[in-house]
Amino acid sequence: MSWLEFADVYYRYPGQERYALDGLTVTFPGGENIALIGRNGAGKSTLFLHCNGLYRPDAGEVRFAGRPLVYDRKSLKALRQHVGVVFQNADEQLFSASVAQDISFGPFNLGLTEPEVRRRVRMAAELCEVVDMLERPTHALSGGEKARVALAGVLAMDPDILISDELMANLDPWGRRRIFDIFKRLHQRGKTIVLATHDLNVVRRWATYVVVMAGGRAAFAGSPDDLLANQAVLAETGLAQVWFDEI
Ligand SMILES: Nc1ncnc2c1ncn2[C@@H]1O[C@H](COP(=O)(O)OP(=O)(O)O)[C@@H](O)[C@H]1O
């Protein structure tokens, strides 16, 4: 099982005064369902962009399975077979003419043989229940279908760690349900899943581990029960107010 670690990571966007990651130290343990929570601007998306080496820290280290990331092309290509990231807007991740082409893009770029690419596409399409839309153009899909196709494209790389940045924010409850069904199957296969979410129910009922981001750092990392019992962290991060206050 694979895990990811951030060790005292700093990252500042060009021209910005504040650090988006401001001394972030946190571990995402292997095989867990991990919920990443924190208000807008806390640094969740910036963290995700570091997980597969798309961004590089100004200082500090990101480690995969104990080894620091190496930022040359070859190493990053190898890393991305282990760490798959689905970004916030699934739409932006789809750019091919057909669903099948889109899902095969990743494995094809790995230089796999054609039968192996087809096998991977089939596997991912079945897992994400998009087999019946493989020949359809991606622009003609519903939001839920697009999300599942984006997920299939990443899963076709067969990563150990799946990182998903608010994939479900725009989906209806039925669409969300189907994504969690996919996550359940991945969890059974020993995969590590990291999901950015604002939903307390996801924390309570799905997560086995929670990381709370605040101001570019991890304010908490641990079990959902420990978080819900930690009055100090709940107060300090404003979570108590948004989760438990009556309207
Ligand atoms: N492309 C960007 N250019 C400049 N600043 C950015 C950019 N993206 C994010 N930021 C800033 O970095 C901080 C962290 O943002 P982000 O990682 O998107 O947080 P979250 O995903 O938790 O909402 C915020 O202060 C945000 O304004």
Ligand SMILES: [Mg+2]
């Ligand atoms: Mg974000």
